[in-house]
Amino acid sequence: MNNYRTPLRDIDFTLFELFKYEQHCGAIGHASVDRELTGAFLGEAARFAEEVLAPLGPVGDQQGCKLIDGNVVTPSGFKQAYQQYCDAGWPTLSRSTAYGGQGLPQSLGVILSEIIGTPNWAWGMYAGLSQGAMHTIEIHGTEQQKQQYLPALISGRWTGTMCLTEAHAGSDLGLLRTRAEPQPDGSYLITGTKIFISSGDHDLAENIVHIVLARLPDAPAGTKGISLFVVPKIQLKDDGSLASVNGVSCSSLEDKMGIHGNATCVLQFEGAKGCLLGEVNKGLNHMFTFMNLARIGSGLQGLAHAEFGYQQARLYARERLQMRSLSGVKNTAGPADPIIVHPDIRRMLLTQKSLVEGIRMLSYYASIKMDVSQHSTDADERQQAVDLLGLLTPIVKAFSTEAGFESANLALQCLGGHGYIRDWGLEQNLRDCRIATLYEGTTGIQALDLLGRKVLGAGGKTLAPLIDEITQLCRSCDDTEQLAAHAAQLATLSEEWQQLSMHIARQAQQNPDEIGAAAVDYLMCSGYLVVAFLWLKAQQVALRQLAQPVADPGFYRAKLAAAEFYFARILPRTMGLIKAMESGADNLMSLASADF
Incomplete structure (x- = not known):
């Protein structure tokens, strides 16, 4: 069943409202890449994806x-x-004009990969x-x-x-x-x-x-x-x-x-x-040029399967009639209510929505830093973008694919037995998604890269620019009643993140296995934190838009609801991850290999 539609509205929101893409392109020498041009490009890519590839x-x-x-x-x-x-001409988009390319920002190529890859x-x-x-x-x-x-x-x-x-x-x-x-x-x-x-x-x-x-x-x-x-x-x-x-x-x-x-x-x-x-x-060093781009691409695979699954689950939940709502009949004209009214279905759909849109924000955030690292005329800004991109790349790759697989799995669950058969495409979507956590280095490999090399290997210095961004955002929300509680929650977690990094560094001096024991939990905790940072930015934008007349207020209200869900039900997962990391390596390493 082919019901896929490219999420152009959310792509537009993420690019132009959240990340101010026109200003970004102007700053890196691509002033011609405005909202109108990008919209035309995205629209044509969407047509190709929906009509040809899906x-x-x-x-x-x-x-x-x-x-x-x-x-x-x-x-x-x-x-x-x-x-x-x-x-x-799609292959030419982000490649050098000296050899036949269009020379447009790498970030546009990332978005094209999402659009054509999702179906x-x-x-x-x-x-x-x-x-x-x-x-x-x-x-x-x-x-x-x-x-x-x-x-x-x-x-x-x-x-x-x-x-x-x-x-x-x-x-x-x-x-x-x-x-x-x-x-x-x-x-x-x-x-x-x-x-x-x-x-x-x-x-x-x-x-x-x-x-x-x-x-x-x-x-x-x-x-x-x-x-x-x-x-x-x-x-x-x-x-x-x-x-x-x-x-x-x-x-x-x-x-x-x-x-x-x-x-x-x-x-x-x-x-x-x-x-x-x-x-x-120097081949391995050179190959990282390829691998790091491929890791961003693998992160997009998590986004793609999450988006595809969410669309099918949302459609099914709106149409499937089953049981009555415990809080009263919602569909008086039918024999049962659509399953989207039931709390457990909403739990699964909101988990998917908050993860899908969060992973998209994360992927685009990293791709914009990639642009800056390649094209900024300010050497300090360029180096800071290189450092931040190095920190973000394993998170984009591993967190996005783990969260994407969770979302694809929930999509199948929403359909019950109908998800397990081929008609809706969700069993294929789940099978296709599974490889994403393995490509370009497994989640464990990415986690060791993040914690061992990017954080501890740099003495924690790579965290500073991101923490500064998070701190500035949280401070800007202090005077906004709807955002203050989430900003305080994020600020507290950011402080715990720094302290946890130092704690693991101290423990690893005594026992190097502490790094491997904490790595995956550390990466997932980092992913939840960075996505929370981006959801808070999205809330800020949505509130600003709703303060004036807009054509689609429901879109912004949905952003606020998804952010509220994320902070209330997804971000608290970090507490369990932190407890697990603080428990140390002994509970992993004490059992003799022969006794497993």
């Missing part, structure tokens, strides 16, 4: 990808949709991974490499992938064995096996550009001996045109729980010709 969502799930004679064939309609996507995440991954490949070559490539690869990637004629994982290594990239043998002409022959390669092979584009981690023969052990390479599926002639097939092939497709429409490949590199990207033995 109907292909169940098709991709049911047909899946097929490996035929060594080549991957995508589900019916995927190739035609990709051609429409390219013809409309059909499996299809959207083909386009999303290409953006990461382009971004990595733009940052680390030589001018020759940029001229050779970027125009075709930006136009969409070629797509890109990231090739990290190996079966024996998993997230421990220091163990990877893929070899890169230098050649007299300056190229390298890449040999090894990579697994779990999303969009690793397909029939959408004429070439696929793989960004590959490998090790030179004389490289030091561990992560310090990894280099990064560009390896095309089809080799290039000197003039950039396609030559012969390279030594890279898909040996099998993973048999997966979800996202069946995206080809997750085992790739064999057998003396495949490639070129070094960036510096020797």
Whole structure:
């Protein structure tokens, strides 16, 4: 059942009312990106998502990808949709004008990823991974490499992938064995096996550009001996045109729980010709350019599945008649009341609404900081944005996917048995969503990055700019009766957050396992706090709008109600997380491994 509609009103609110996007774009040199232009762009993207991509969502799930004679064939309609996507110029949006792009802010590309991914995440991954490949070559490539690869990637004629994982290594990239043998002409022959390669092979584009981690023969052990390479599926002639097939092939497709429409490949590199990207033995550092963008993208996957599920659950709850309200009949013309009147259904719907809209605010907040980090002319402002984005990225990735999965699960629950069958698409939505907490480093990996590297590793200094923003917002709410209680609640939690960070740092000096024991709870607590900060800002905006005549007062009243619910029923989860962290590592580590 295809009832998906792009949430354009909420996107517009988040961009232009909450984050003052026109002023932001003007400050980073994009004054032409105003509300009218952005609205036209978003409207056209929404049409493509609703009319073209949404109907292909169940098709991709049911047909899946097929490996035929060594080549991957995508589900019916995927190739035609990709051609429409390219013809409309969508791949060029946020890429450099020097190589055929439109040069618009990266944040617009993030929003485009949400719009096209929500009704059909499996299809959207083909386009999303290409953006990461382009971004990595733009940052680390030589001018020759940029001229050779970027125009075709930006136009969409070629797509890109990231090739990290190996079966024996998993997230421990220091163990990877893929070899890169230098050649007299300056190229390298890449040999090894990579697994779990999303969009690793397909029939959408004429070439696929793989960004590959490998090790030179004389490289030091561990992560310090990894280099990064560009390896095309089809080799290039000197003039950039396609030559012969390279030594890279898909040996099998993973048999997966979800996202069946995206080809997750085992790739064999057998003396495949490639070129070094960036510096020797700096490959992991360079690959973080790709991975950090992909982590923001994975966070969007949590948002996408949460939004899709919420729309279906909301529609069903309004129409499904079952039982009478305990507080009195609400539907006098029918045999029962719609289930949306029952408190437990409202609990699930409001949880979804407050998380969906909160994750959207979080994702856009991070993407705007990304813009500032790339385009601000003020070096101090640019560095502060880099630091804050580093702090936010693991939160966006892990909190958004965990909360998104919770929301997708609640959506299915709202439909009862009807959610468990295929008709409404919620069982597929839940299956597709499950991978999001695993992609680009699991929740545990992201949590260690946040607590171990971004907070404790920086001596807590990275927290300061965000805490300053939170403090300023709370102070601005002191004189507003409707906001003062929430501001006090947030200010108290912010103080506890700082104290907790210092407490874990002290405990870790005695026992390093304290970091791992606290990490996931710390990340989730951080996510709830940052989203509360954004909900308070949203409340402030909604009250300001309701103080004057507006065309849609119900929209703003719903914002206030969702914020009230979040502060009353979602944010208190942090108290349990804090208690768990304060309990220390002993209750995790005292049991002998053999006794489990």
